[in-house]
Amino acid sequence: MRVLLYAGMVVALLVILAPFAWLIISSVAAPVDLLERPLKWIPAHITFDRFAELTFGGGGDENAEGFRAALVNSTIIAGAVTALSLVVGTPAAYAFARLRFPGRGWLILAFMATYMLPPIALILPLYQIMGALNLLDTRLALIVIYASFVTPFVIWIMRGYISSISSDLDDAARVDGASRLGVLWRVIIPISIPGLLSTALLAFLMAWDEFLYALIMTQTPAAKTLPVAINDFIGRHGLDFGLLATGGVIAALPPVVIAFVFQRYIVAGLASGGVKG
């Protein structure tokens, strides 16, 4: 029985890690090796040219310049979305967790419903509205659009988190004359740092990975995000799989490092929002 369990664990680890290994190998394999069929696990020649091309390549290198601009755009957009959603979502989460007010029940439902709406239902009017506001192909457009689905997510997770904090603390501060805002700012937020951290990480990942809106709303390196820039590799000169893999490795680095380092928080955050809800 135990042998079986360990075997299962090894299989699970292999299934999880093999694609990562594949990606990394492809990113450093020489072009000759990538053309070979069947593909070999260990490439005969190793090259870091593509990493060099994407990170330092300049002077008319469309791929490299587009990629670096996209890296900057993605970082700014994901960072701004995370900040905005937390600032806007945390007080709402607190209100839903602690306060009694008319319309509370259906308001929660309304937020949940917006989170679940398919982007395809919103994208046409948003495209026209952003066009009318001259916001097409800007980072700002993506920031506000992403905030519209990350905010309900923040409310959902943080509401669960705040509900799990004993309200005795609130009450003690209230008896001492603290306002609700005082309670939120000086009692709830300091205690909720782990929950806020995990929510922030999840929010960042959601914005970092988004593709459909970015595909429609951006046209130039001024606002294109990483998923769109990497997608361009596929179209531009046929498929350069090595370059795709290299871009992928670089794009994957921030979320994977985040997930790895803060794994405990992320799991706890997901669990508190998703299960205890």
Add this chain to the structure above:
Amino acid sequence: MAVLARTRRRVRSGRPWPESWVAAAFVAPAALVIVLIVLIPLGRALWMSVFDIRLTRPGVEPFVGLGNYLEQLTSGDFWAATWRALYFTVVSTTLELGFGMGLALLMDQPLRWRWLLRTLVILPWALPLLTQTGLLHSYEPFLSDSDLAMWMVIVADVWKLTPLVAILLLAGLQSIDREVVEVARVDGAGPWQVFRHILLPLLTPVILILLVLRTMEAFKVFDLIWIMTHGGPANSTQTIAIYAYQTAYQGFDFGRGAALGYLIALVIMVLAAVYLRLLGRTGQTM
């Protein structure tokens, strides 16, 4: 306690606001974002969906009432795409819950190196979609085969999302009182019986929630398929969201595109209602 003392010194002035005013002030910023970015566009989409709007024919936008909807509901392409989305949804959700349960149980066992699995399991979920599907591009031959293409996108989806399902199931498992399991073991229950008669019933609320959430997400799948196959080959992976996108942005037909968006949203909202009902029944608040 220092926190409390500081709070006391700070806030002394005036009577507190009524609770519902405070709530309104706290919820207002979030509500504003939603109204501006979701409700207004949603209303606009409804408006668009009753006109015949083609970008290839600017200025001429006749009112067609429910025409766009009726046309879709009687179109073979629409139902074919809906059917593909359902197929994708049922197969991928089933596999994710099945594998996720196995993985969760495995991560719950007192094994050495368990921490390694628990740490690494989240990685597929964190890996950006494009990167992951880029991996599959090395299997181009498979992706140009109609029958296999659907299965390849399902495999990609399952690989990416099984860990998430497993993590949530593991959280559910860990909230179960272990004494119940111990008592059953002492009474001679085998692992299968413990799972079937104790763990599974206790996990039912979590499983139901995951089932509905995954179903909703899978039904509106776009990114994964677009990146991997663009709905091809020969439309074999053209799910309903891909079909809507192609109608709107490749057919330049915004009226029909908006109607399709609404039809998809309608299905998702029905699922959402089921989800909320389930949550209500399992005695949880959200």
